């Protein structure tokens with residue numbers, strides 16, 4: 001604490017793509033450098049705890065490899081030869097290329113591409129205003145939340161749930177398909193409090209022996225993509241043994257009799273064969289949740305990153321409706337609070353400028369889009385120019401070979417605005433240096449909790465790094481749209497507008513208060529006043545093509561996923577990439593503790609702790625294949641192959657392999673990363689990327 005001269009503490013929020021959105025206390029020295037970051041103790045969700053990689057943020061913010069000046073490519077694409085340029089010259093070059101692409105193919109040939117490298121509303125979403133003003137192609141977001149949100153809302157009708165802090169007052173916490181110790185550490189704060197204070201049991205449902213599994217009182221390790229089967233067998237037992245809350249079912253659900261009849265054949269034996277779990281474990285889990293009214297189901301994203309993922313989310317959420325857990329404090333199912341905030345982004349995103357006839361392109365299919373796949377281009381022109389902010393698709397997107405081939409096209413112009421020379425930036429024509437969260441103003445919403453938090457500018461940016469909003473505004477003026485509504489405002493003015501409309505005062509007021517707690521009241525959060533559907537009932541029979549889904553693609557986009565494969569009631573649907581003789585293993589690409597997607601791979605503290613890309617496999621499989629600990633193993637399928645080092649502990653069931661972390665492509669022997677293996681075909685019903693649903697062969701390398 002005292003390594004910095006005249007230390008002061010600044011208040012902020014973590015900007016990263018993590019449901020925890022921690023409230024932060026930042027040490028700032030008189031020299032303008034930051035020290036350690038701490039979790040705010042008086043924030044009731046953060047409760048003083050943050051992850052280690054963000055506590056070490058000084059490593060990232062003051063990193064010697066930060067981009068400091070605009071760069072223009074001076075050799076072949078990807079060759080690594082750059083010339084420094086002034087901001088004026090670099091922006092002129094980008095605007096020129098955008099106008100040329102538009103003149104040649106029409107405005108849809110320009111595709112602004114962004115994601116959630118920062119979750120700040122202003123710096124993340126202002127790019128849409130430029131997009132709409134210029135009628136550039138839209139991006140349909142599928143890479144992360146789509147199947148999870150669609151599945152949850154198919155049942156509950158809204159994206160919210162019991163106060164996440166109530167986990168501490170549960171008698172059983174089921175952590176399902178989220179590696180919370182790694183991906184959202186605060187879930188554990190509240191779950192462990194329940195265990196300490198109330199003797200609550202913690203159940204973990206995952207596909208491998210990860211750090212969250214190690215915390216479990218009841219550890220359920222199933223095969224990837226089989227959660228629907230587990231959920232059905234649990235509900236079967238609950239009905240069978242008279243543990244269903246029939247009064248609740250009659251009052252709050254659509255078709256309990258239909259569900260019960262449907263589940264008659266979904267026995268624990270049936271589920272055991274699909275999931276790989278012993279019958280006794282399924283029976284015991286069912287009895288536990290069936291006899292524990294205060295059971296809090298904390299449903300994550302991981303188990304929805306498969307081709308049946310939306311259906312599996314719906315099935316898991318359905319259990320809480322059969323037991324009536326939703327009625328009780330500390331009970332119910334929670335996935336995300338993203339539906340509660342009601343901040344109006346229409347000015348920020350330029351909704352009034354939107355032309356509904358402009359095409360939508362699937363974010364996850366960027367490889368197909370850039371390599372001219374007619375279906376992916378939705379009948380429109382090729383993409384000839386891009387502005388990329390807050391994402392690293394050359395590394396994180398599926399079908400990586402196509403992504404790289406596309407980005408290397410000589411007739412494609414790419415501008416990447418970044419904090420580091422990422423693997424996407426390396427393939428660009430122009431690279432612009434970006435600020436980090438402590439260097440600009442923004443506000444943040446917590447998906448895993450209920451706070452809106454401000455993140456004011458606390459320190460000066462290094463070199464010539466500038467915020468995303470600056471780039472959007474500077475391009476808007478060069479492209480002739482800066483006079484349109486929403487442009488020409490500061491981040492603070494845009495934030496004031498959103499907060500005032502929501503009755504939260506303005507940015508200064510929120511900074512003084514440090515956060516606003518927007519948790520809906522108990523009745524609303526627990527759906528006691530009705531679920532989000534028009535009839536107020538939880539749907540066991542989802543309308544998979546319904547309008548309620550927050551992620552429903554615009555009709556103009558046409559069908560995205562195969563709707564017809566989805567079940568009428570909760571079920572196991574065999575839409576996944578099942579193992580076969582040629583590809584006997586199922587691969588999950590789960591997150592690494594010290595990385596956050598592709599971020600933090602550049603910080604020495606994180607890279608050192610993670611070591612090298614490894615493949616976790618079962619010792620029996622390894623023995624059969626003659627693979628020893630640390631050996632090089634090659635895994636592959638029709639999309640490609642990569643080499644990793646074998647790790648025989650901490651894996652999943654036989655036939656399941658896990659590669660943790662989105663390592664830089666360059667960290668692998670052949671310069672290609674794990675996403676070479678992952679497909680970009682859409683998850684039913686509304687798209688998504690099946691990152692944990694890949695079949696592979698495996699051999700000693």
Ligand SMILES: Nc1nc2c(c(=O)[nH]1)N[C@H]1C(S)=C(S)[C@@H](COP(=O)(O)OP(=O)(O)OC[C@H]3O[C@@H](n4cnc5c(=O)[nH]c(N)nc54)[C@H](O)[C@@H]3O)O[C@H]1N2
Pocket residue numbers: 017018019144176177178179180182183184205206207208210223224225226227300301302303304305306588590591592593594595596597692
């Ligand atoms: N340290 C760290 N934190 C992160 C991230 C990171 O990369 N690293 N990423 C951030 C982002 S963008 C997001 S969206 C969130 C996601 O956070 P989570 O909701 O935790 O989702 P995932 O990280 O995809 O996967 C969670 C777990 O699901 C498991 N899983 C895979 N397939 C199945 C299955 O079929 N069934 C079950 N039951 N489990 C399965 C994986 O093995 C993994 O342990 O985390 C955020 N936080």
Ligand SMILES: Nc1nc2c(c(=O)[nH]1)N[C@H]1C(S)=C(S)[C@@H](COP(=O)(O)OP(=O)(O)OC[C@H]3O[C@@H](n4cnc5c(=O)[nH]c(N)nc54)[C@H](O)[C@@H]3O)O[C@H]1N2
Pocket residue numbers: 017115116117118123143144389390391392393396397417418419420422434435436437468589590591596597598599662674675678691
């Ligand atoms: N194999 C595999 N692949 C996956 C996943 C998986 O589980 N397995 N998870 C998927 C998921 S859930 C997600 S969400 C995606 C996420 O993938 P990405 O969107 O690439 O995620 P991040 O690494 O969070 O952020 C990308 C970049 O944003 C930059 N950035 C941060 N703040 C700013 C800013 O203010 N301005 C600008 N201009 N840039 C900024 C960072 O430097 C970083 O390089 O990856 C997906 N890919």
Ligand code: SF4
Pocket residue numbers: 014015016018019020021022050051052054055183184185186596
């Ligand atoms: S747990 Fe998530 S929100 Fe909290 S500091 Fe770490 S990355 Fe940020």
Ligand SMILES: [Mo]
Pocket residue numbers: 017143144145
């Ligand atoms: Mo994500």
